[in-house]
Amino acid sequence: MTDRDHDHANGRGSGQEPLTGRENRHGTPTGQQPEPSTGRSSGGPLAHPVVRAAAAARDVVPAVLRDLRAVDGALYAAVAATPTPTLDRALRRLSHAADHSKISFGVAAGLALRPGRTRRAALTGVTAVALASAAANLFGKRMVRRRRPDRERAQVVVERHVPMPRSASFPSGHTASATAFATAVGVTLPLAAVPLGALAAAVGYSRVHTGVHYPGDVAAGAVLGFAAAAVSLAAARVPRGGTVGG
Numbered sequence: 033m034t035d036r037d038h039d040h041a042n043g044r045g046s047g048q049e050p051l052t053g054r055e056n057r058h059g060t061p062t063g064q065q066p067e068p069s070t071g072r073s074s075g076g077p078l079a080h081p082v083v084r085a086a087a088a089a090r091d092v093v094p095a096v097l098r099d100l101r102a103v104d105g106a107l108y109a110a111v112a113a114t115p116t117p118t119l120d121r122a123l124r125r126l127s128h129a130a131d132h133s134k135i136s137f138g139v140a141a142g143l144a145l146r147p148g149r150t151r152r153a154a155l156t157g158v159t160a161v162a163l164a165s166a167a168a169n170l171f172g173k174r175m176v177r178r179r180r181p182d183r184e185r186a187q188v189v190v191e192r193h194v195p196m197p198r199s200a201s202f203p204s205g206h207t208a209s210a211t212a213f214a215t216a217v218g219v220t221l222p223l224a225a226v227p228l229g230a231l232a233a234a235v236g237y238s239r240v241h242t243g244v245h246y247p248g249d250v251a252a253g254a255v256l257g258f259a260a261a262a263v264s265l266a267a268a269r270v271p272r273g274g275t276v277g278g
Contacts, residue, residue: 104248111240111247112186119241120191127194127238130206133161135231136213143217143224153220156268157213164212164260168205168253178202181246188243196244204245204253207236211257216264232257 129135136157143154178201183193210232218225236254239245
C-alpha cells in the first residue's frame, strides 16, 4: 500500500479529520448514540400553546396597565384644568361632609327611627359601610400603596382643596363606603335607591374634583362598595337557623 493509499484510508487528503478510533462516523464518542431531536426548541412543533400564551401575557399585562395609568392621569388632569367656579365650593363641602361616612350615618339614623323595613335598611347599610371601609383601608390601600395625586403639579385651584389624606390613594374609601350604603339601602328600600345612588356618585366625583384621588381610585372604590353591599344583603337574609329566608 502506498503512502497515498494509507492517507486516504485514514481520511487524510480528502479534507476530513481522521477517525481516532474513539469516535464513530457521527462524530460522537464510541459507545454513545447521537442525542435524538426532541422538537422542543423555541418555536418547535411541540411547543405548548399555554406556555406561549403565558409568555405573551407577561408582555401584554404591564403594557395594558401602563396605558390605563396614562388614561387615568389624563382624566385627572382634564378635571383639574376645567374651570368650574360654581361647583368648586359645593363639591369641596360635600367631600368634607363624607369624611368618616358622616352623611351615610346621618341618613341611617333617620331611617332607624321608623321600625320594619326602613330600620332594616339602615342596619344593612351601616353594615355595608363597615365592610367597605375595612376592605378599603385595611386591605386595598395596604396592598396597592398607590401615591396620592400631585395636586400642585396638576394646578388644582385652591378653592377646591380639602386636606390631602396621608393614606394610599387606591381605592377611594369615601366612594367605597358611600356606594356600599346606597346599594344596600336601595335594595332594601327601593324608593331610596335613586337619591342615595346619585349622592354616592357625587361623593365619588368630589374626590377627583378636589384633587385627592384619581378616577381609577374612585372606580375601584365603587366596585368594592358593590361587593360589600352584596355581602351585607346576603347576611341580612340569613336567619338565626342558618338557612336563607325571605
